[in-house]
Amino acid sequence: MSRRKISDRPVRTCLGCRRKLPQDRLYRLVIRRHKDHYYELVWDIKTRLRGRGAWICRDNPGCLVKAAKPGLLARAFKLTDGPVRITSDSLGSLFNKEQVS
Secondary structure, three states: OOOOOOOOEEEEEEEEOOOOEEHHHEEEEEEEEEOOOOOOEEEEEOOOOOEEEEEEEEOOOHHHHHHHOOOOOHHOOOOOOOOOOOHHHHEEEHHHHHHHO
């Protein structure tokens, strides 16, 4: 009995739409804690930053909007204290860069 191989690449789940996709079709977000006791989202384009990550579809900006719902990011990053600060720069910068290049 042979098993059919789905993908050789790592598979991750999009935080917005919950689809399972190969890692190279998603963007990674990591969270950084500031000394002022808030968290900030950071794009991890090269997937090299340390810490817990969450994944968002590259081809669907609507997934980013869904992921920004209250409590969803905190649950994805297993946060129990401090708010997550989401700025327009952190949300839109990556998709704007993709459209230009």
